[in-house]
Amino acid sequence: MSVVVCKDLVKRFGATVAVDHVNVEIQDGEFMVFVGPSGCGKTTTLRMIGGLETVTSGDIFIDGVRVNNLAPRHRDIAMVFQNYALYPHYKVFDNIAYPLRLRKRPKAEIEERVNTVARMLGVQHLLDRWPRQLSGGERQRVALGRAIVRNPKLYLMDEPLSNLDAKLRVQMRREIIHLQRNLGTTTIYVTHDQVEAMTMGDRIMVMRAGKVQQIGAPEVLYNHPANLFVAQFIGSPAMNAFRGRLETDDGKIVVATEFGRFPVGDPLVARLKPERSATLGAREVICGIRSEDISLDDAPVTPATPQAQVDLVEGLGADAYVSLTIGSTTLIARTPADCPPAENQLVTIHLNPNKLHLFDPITEETLLTLP
Amino acid sequence: MERIQWFKWLSLILYGIPMLLVLVFPFIVMVSTSFKTLEEVSQIPPTFIPRSPTLENYREVWNIIPLAAHFRNSFLLGVGETFLIMVLGVPAAYALARFRFAGRQPYLIFLLVTQMFPAIVVILGVFRVVVALGLLNNIAVVAATAASFSLAFCIWLLVGYFSAIPPEIEEAAMMDGDSRLGAMIKMTLPLSWPGLVAVGVFAFMDGWNEFLFSLTFISNDEMMPLTVGLFRFISRFQIQWHHLMTGSLLATVVAVALFMTVQDKLTRGMLAISEK
Numbered sequence: 195m196s197v198v199v200c201k202d203l204v205k206r207f208g209a210t211v212a213v214d215h216v217n218v219e220i221q222d223g224e225f226m227v228f229v230g231p232s233g234c235g236k237t238t239t240l241r242m243i244g245g246l247e248t249v250t251s252g253d254i255f256i257d258g259v260r261v262n263n264l265a266p267r268h269r270d271i272a273m274v275f276q277n278y279a280l281y282p283h284y285k286v287f288d289n290i291a292y293p294l295r296l297r298k299r300p301k302a303e304i305e306e307r308v309n310t311v312a313r314m315l316g317v318q319h320l321l322d323r324w325p326r327q328l329s330g331g332e333r334q335r336v337a338l339g340r341a342i343v344r345n346p347k348l349y350l351m352d353e354p355l356s357n358l359d360a361k362l363r364v365q366m367r368r369e370i371i372h373l374q375r376n377l378g379t380t381t382i383y384v385t386h387d388q389v390e391a392m393t394m395g396d397r398i399m400v401m402r403a404g405k406v407q408q409i410g411a412p413e414v415l416y417n418h419p420a421n422l423f424v425a426q427f428i429g430s431p432a433m434n435a436f437r438g439r440l441e442t443d444d445g446k447i448v449v450a451t452e453f454g455r456f457p458v459g460d461p462l463v464a465r466l467k468p469e470r471s472a473t474l475g476a477r478e479v480i481c482g483i484r485s486e487d488i489s490l491d492d493a494p495v496t497p498a499t500p501q502a503q504v505d506l507v508e509g510l511g512a513d514a515y516v517s518l519t520i521g522s523t524t525l526i527a528r529t530p531a532d533c534p535p536a537e538n539q540l541v542t543i544h545l546n547p548n549k550l551h552l553f554d555p556i557t558e559e560t561l562l563t564l565p
Numbered sequence: 566m567e568r569i570q571w572f573k574w575l576s577l578i579l580y581g582i583p584m585l586l587v588l589v590f591p592f593i594v595m596v597s598t599s600f601k602t603l604e605e606v607s608q609i610p611p612t613f614i615p616r617s618p619t620l621e622n623y624r625e626v627w628n629i630i631p632l633a634a635h636f637r638n639s640f641l642l643g644v645g646e647t648f649l650i651m652v653l654g655v656p657a658a659y660a661l662a663r664f665r666f667a668g669r670q671p672y673l674i675f676l677l678v679t680q681m682f683p684a685i686v687v688i689l690g691v692f693r694v695v696v697a698l699g700l701l702n703n704i705a706v707v708a709a710t711a712a713s714f715s716l717a718f719c720i721w722l723l724v725g726y727f728s729a730i731p732p733e734i735e736e737a738a739m740m741d742g743d744s745r746l747g748a749m750i751k752m753t754l755p756l757s758w759p760g761l762v763a764v765g766v767f768a769f770m771d772g773w774n775e776f777l778f779s780l781t782f783i784s785n786d787e788m789m790p791l792t793v794g795l796f797r798f799i800s801r802f803q804i805q806w807h808h809l810m811t812g813s814l815l816a817t818v819v820a821v822a823l824f825m826t827v828q829d830k831l832t833r834g835m836l837a838i839s840e841k
Contacts, residue, residue: 246736266739279737283755296742340741350740 197222198243198348198380203252205238212238214404215252220382225374227395228384230427235404236384237352243382244273244350256348267296269348272341276353278333280325286312286336287321293344311339314373331362338370342377349374349381355390367394388428392416400424418565422558425482425551431515433482434525437555440477449481449550453521454500456481459548465562466552479561482551485515488527490541504539518543595817598810599623606806622811629808632815634787635794638704639773639816642790645708646772647765650719653712654764658723659749663732673724676717684714684777692781702785710778715771719764726760727753766827773820791816 198220205213213235220226228236241247243254245266254261261269272293280289287308294304312318315335325333334354341349354370355363371394374381385391391398392412400407400415400423408420412428419425419433426432438451440458447458495501502520514534518525520543527543535541552561593613598606600618626632660666661673691710700706730753738748754761776792783789791812798809 244740246739265744266736267742267744271740273737273740275733275737277731277733279731279733281734281738281752292738293741296747340737344742 197255197257198382199253199255200239200243201253201255203239203242203254204250205235205242205247206250211404213242216401216404216406218399218406218409220380223378223380225371225381225383225394225396227391227398228382228401229388229391229395229398230386230401230407232386233403234401236386236399236401239401240350240352240382240384243348244271245269246273270346271348271350272344272346273350273352274334274337274341274354276356278325278337278354278357280333280336280340282325284325285321286317286323286325286328289325289336290321290339290343293340297344307343308339311343314342315339315369330358331366334358334366338373342373345379347379349379351381351383353385354383356385356387363390370394389430392428398428400427402427414565418560418562419482419551420560420564422480422482422553425553425560429484431485431526431528433484433551434488435480435482435553436523436525438479438481440479440552448498449479449552451481451521451523453502453523455497456545456550457498457547458550458552459546461548462550462552462562467561467563478555480553480555480558482553483525483545483549485526485528487546487549488525489544489546490516490518490527490529490535491544493542493544495542499542499544501540502543504535504537504541507534507537509534592817595810595814598806599814601807603805603807622807623815626808626811626815629805630794630797630812631786632791632794632812635789635791636816636819638788639775639790639792641704642708642711642775642779643769643772645705646712646715646775647768649709649712650716650768651761651765654716654719654723655754655761657716658720659727659753661720662724662727663735673721676720679717688777688781691778695782700782702783702788704783704788704790707775707778707782707790708772710782711772711775712768715768719768722764722767723757723760726757730756762827766824769823770820773816 198218200216200218203213203216204211216235216239218226228239230236238247242249243256245261245264249262256269256271281292284292290308290311291304294307299307308321309318312321315338317332317335317339320328320332320336325336328336337354351370355366358366367390370383383390383394385394395412397409397411398415399409402423408415408424410418415424415428419428422435426435436451438449438456441448441450441455443455443457447463448455449458493499500520502518502525504516505519505524506517508515508517509531512531514529514531516527516529516535518527518541525543529535553559554561597613597615599622600620601612601615602617602619602621605612605616661669695701695706695710734752734756735745735748738752739745743751773790774792775790776796779790779793780796783793786794795809795812795816798805798812
């Protein structure tokens with residue numbers, strides 16, 4: 195079991211800074227997810243922890259030991275790769291047995307442990323096959339088996355599900371979660387899929403252009419994003435965002451936009467950062483709201499409940515996503531699928547005043563204190 | 566479809582068969598001459614099928630020149646050059662394929678540039694060095710010199726093969742507990758064996774056919790390889806065609822036998838290069 199600490203981690207490839215002062219601490223037994231768009235530095239960070247990339251500056255500690263200069267084989271870490279990286283010239287049994295053979299374990303022990311792991315992953319009937327004879331899901335199970343057979347102190351997983359079809363991905367996601375919970379081993383999981391991040395991680399580290407945007411539990415990132423990027427990266431569909439200005443109406447704070455004036459709930463006003471609240475009044479903001487926090491009806495139009503036109507309705511079983519145009523802004527609202535509005539219909543929109551998110555229009559940082 | 570078949574047959578008859586005859590013709594003459602006497606060789610018009618075929622040439626050629634020693638020396642040259650190229654070229658190619666270091670790209674270009682200089686351009690300088698070191702009449706020196714000229718090409722070939730092996734396989738081996746060297750030996754080399762065989766055969770044939778350095782550095786009959794030994798049948802006043810062709814045919818048989826043994830692997834290696 196291990197604690198992994200990255201302190202001011204930097205990685206440069208020539209003039210390009212791939213990882214820019216990453217600081218993160220991963221707790222013992224935790225399932226930590228690194229998520230972000232392609233090229234954000236998440237895989238490079240993972241590879242530095244594994245020892246497959248050198249560190250330009252900064253430190254990596256595993257269980258209190260600085261491992262910057264330790265070869266991968268001395269770190270007691272197992273890794274699952276995106277394209278499985280099975281040894282094509284070894285049969286499945288030998289693939290799983292390889293880490294044990296390197297450690298010169300007795301033949302009987304190897305036999306027993308490989309069979310145990312194969313049974314656990316449901317691949318015992320495949321032990322005599324070559325990797326090329328396996329399906330994608332089977333290869334992924336074998337890759338997992340090779341990782342877990344030697345009980346390392348840390349698992350690294352680099353987008354292991356991205357090459358699988360959607361249905362298999364969902365199934366394997368559950369299997370990986372169960373496996374990690376049963377084994378209790380610290381795991382760092384890299385993905386570009388925010389759904390995987392939200393469903394699998396105990397905590398998530400969102401990265402962008404080499405920098406850490408926010409670290410926290412999935413619900414914290416979802417409900418209290420630190421900046422506009424996190425707000426729009428986490429959650430599907432992406433958070434709606436539009437420009438406005440904070441003004442006061444009869445002593446109440448409102449967000450004034452080209453298409454309406456939306457009150458800001460008192461709990462949110464209380465959370466406004468002190469340095470921001472001092473400059474309230476004609477302050478430009480970017481206002482965000484999630485699709486489930488917009489409700490639609492045919493109530494009378496007011497400045498706080500303006501009218502929008504329905505562009506498109508996308509049914510997804512239990513819910514429908516309604517694309518709305520209001521002024522020059524497009525919003526997406528989520529409604530129950532049993533009575534969605536019709537396309538081109540005019541509807542009145544209600545924004546939940548306690549679910550607004552306010553961001554600085556220049557830095558895009560949240561104006562609200564985080565929990 | 567019929568038109569295509571017709572065209573294929575026409576191409577074969579007008580181009581394929583004549584080209585085949587042109588390519589095979591010297592070999593046919595070599596075989597034919599090896600069974601002729603010197604008098605019949607000199608006849609005009611020449612004969613393709615010997616009038617009085619004889620096996621005497623095959624007996625005489627072993628006595629006139631130390632042919633057995635020449636075979637041994639050619640074999641040593643082939644094996645020596647293969648060994649040197651594998652030992653030096655494989656790690657160099659692996660480093661170029663896997664590591665990014667300052668000067669990597671200029672070095673790759675430098676390897677190419679060295680191929681532009683034929684050995685004859687530098688032979689005098691190399692000869693003086695060999696003489697100064699007192700290393701004339703030394704097969705190992707010939708093998709090393711020949712290898713040094715072929716090494717660049719072999720490294721280029723091997724870089725292509727190694728680059729085609731996904732680096733994740735070695736990385737997986739290192740994460741599983743192997744060293745970089747162990748991962749290279751257990752993963753990269755077995756997976757790139759068609760390339761290794763192709764390079765090995767090339768290196769052996771280069772050593773087997775080596776002529777220039779052997780001619781320059783070796784004057785002792787017993788140390789000469791086949792290429793130089795057979796050359797002695799060409800004198801100022803006469804060419805012993807019947808013995809020369811006999812010796813050449815014997816030398817060719819060995820090369821052909823080797824090629825037949827590894828042909829399948831070689832073909833797969835060449836296909837692998839073309840796919841990359």
